[in-house]
Amino acid sequence: LMGNTIVWKPASSSVYSGYYLMKLFQDAGLPNGVINFLPGSGSQIGNTVMENENLAGIHFTGSTSVFQSMWKKVGENIHKYKTYPRIVGETGGKDFILAHPSSDIKSLATAMVRGAYEYQGQKCSAASRCYIPSRIWDDVKKEFLSQVSSIKMGDVKDFTNFVNAVIDNAAFDNISSYIDYAQKSNEAEIICGGEYDKSKGYFIEPTIILTNNPNFKTMVEEIFGPVITIFVYKKEKWEETLNLVDQTSEYALTGAVFSIDRHAIELATSILENAAGNFYINDKPTGAVVGQQPFGGSRGSGTN
Numbered sequence: 001l002m003g004n005t006i007v008w009k010p011a012s013s014s015v016y017s018g019y020y021l022m023k024l025f026q027d028a029g030l031p032n033g034v035i036n037f038l039p040g041s042g043s044q045i046g047n048t049v050m051e052n053e054n055l056a057g058i059h060f061t062g063s064t065s066v067f068q069s070m071w072k073k074v075g076e077n078i079h080k081y082k083t084y085p086r087i088v089g090e091t092g093g094k095d096f097i098l099a100h101p102s103s104d105i106k107s108l109a110t111a112m113v114r115g116a117y118e119y120q121g122q123k124c125s126a127a128s129r130c131y132i133p134s135r136i137w138d139d140v141k142k143e144f145l146s147q148v149s150s151i152k153m154g155d156v157k158d159f160t161n162f163v164n165a166v167i168d169n170a171a172f173d174n175i176s177s178y179i180d181y182a183q184k185s186n187e188a189e190i191i192c193g194g195e196y197d198k199s200k201g202y203f204i205e206p207t208i209i210l211t212n213n214p215n216f217k218t219m220v221e222e223i224f225g226p227v228i229t230i231f232v233y234k235k236e237k238w239e240e241t242l243n244l245v246d247q248t249s250e251y252a253l254t255g256a257v258f259s260i261d262r263h264a265i266e267l268a269t270s271i272l273e274n275a276a277g278n279f280y281i282n283d284k285p286t287g288a289v290v291g292q293q294p295f296g297g298s299r300g301s302g303t304n
Contacts, residue, residue: 006035007049011062013167015039046070051077057086061124064091064251064300090295090302092222093124093253095276095285096245098268099140100259101133101235107282108258109143115256115284116228117151117206120166124301125254125278125286129219130228131245135235141191148192148206155201165201166225172202175225178218179207187213188229214244222251238264242271253297254278256285277304 010018022037038045049055050073058074060067067089074085097115099108115127132140154161166172176196182188193207209218209229218229233241245255255276257268265281272279277297278288288295298304 005033007045008035008037009042009045009049010037010039012039012042042066047073050074051080053080053082055081055085056083058088060087060089060091062091067091067302088303090124090297091300092251093126093297093301094128094220094222094249094251095125095254095256096249097127097130097256097258097285098241098245098272099130099132099136100238100257100261100264100268101135102261102264103136103140103258104260104282105136105139105143109140109147111256111258111284112140112144112228113147113151115286117148117163117226118286120163120204121226121228122167122171122224123286124224125288126224127228127256127285128223129248130230131214131241132230132232133235133238134232137232144208145192148208151206153203153205163206163226165203167202169198169202171225172196172198172204175204175223175227178221178223178225178227179204179209182209182211182218182229185216187211187216188218193226215248220249239267239271242268246272246275250300251297252276252299253301254280254285254288256280256283258282274298277301 018037018039022035025035050070058070060070071087074087097112112127112130151162152160153163156164166175179190179194179196182190183194188209188211191208191210193205196204204226207227209227211219211229211231214231216229218227219231252275255272257265259265278285278295296302296304
């Protein structure tokens with residue numbers, strides 16, 4: 001109605017779903033030209049659009065590195081534009097679950113499973129690093145492994161399969177490289193999963209890495225797959241661990257704290273204020289309800 005139109009450039013790995021979504025919009029009565037669906041190479045389409053004098057804004061979802069390169073390109077072309085483009089980015093994450101000794105064990109384990117393995121961990125908000133106090137670790141481990149053992153993996157057409165294939169060969173190779181790294185390290189052990197196979201589809205088992213180094217590679221870097229790394233901290237080091245969580249990652253997208261101790265929650269909320277855009281208490285750090293709940297992160301996770 002206001003004359004605003006959009007160029008929609010889907011990721012090369014998600015053209016098929018985008019195409020059918022566009023057909024749904026058209027069937028629902030969206031006038032032609034309001035959304036212009038334009039699949040293709042990001043380097044070809046993106047550079048052409050960002051060099052055009054009429055660029056008014058960018059709304060991007062994807063990797064931090066790509067978003068930074070786009071922002072740089074806009075800066076280089078700022079003198080060309082008729083107006084200053086508005087730039088919105090939702091990028092990477094290294095999302096945490098932090099448990100206090102007072103945590104409810106079953107709820108915590110369920111959040112770890114659902115947070116790490118839904119959509120094969122292929123979402124920016126997936127739980128990827130977890131901090132468990134030594135006092136409850138044995139009980140959490142038992143419940144967590146029990147739930148993971150019930151997971152079925154297979155074709156998406158069978159809705160009883162909780163974990164499916166990862167999106168493509170590049171993702172498979174990247175995720176499996178982290179598993180290989182952990183298997184070879186003396187600072188980590190794989191306590192569940194760790195197998196992968198691409199003979200028919202790109203399948204990676206739900207994997208749990210236990211590390212004695214809170215700055216281990218898989219505790220810091222975004223993996224974007226069904227892999228979660230756990231660090232067990234000494235129960236008396238609650239505040240020290242809060243600061244560790246805040247300082248470990250360049251990202252600040254989502255995070256979750258588990259506790260039934262109000263004072264512990266208040267301290268966590270204070271120290272972790274800038275560690276996550278979406279902050280959950282006694283719930284998994286993923287699954288924001290679109291349209292009802294604002295979503296975004298700061299630091300390396302986007303423009304908030």
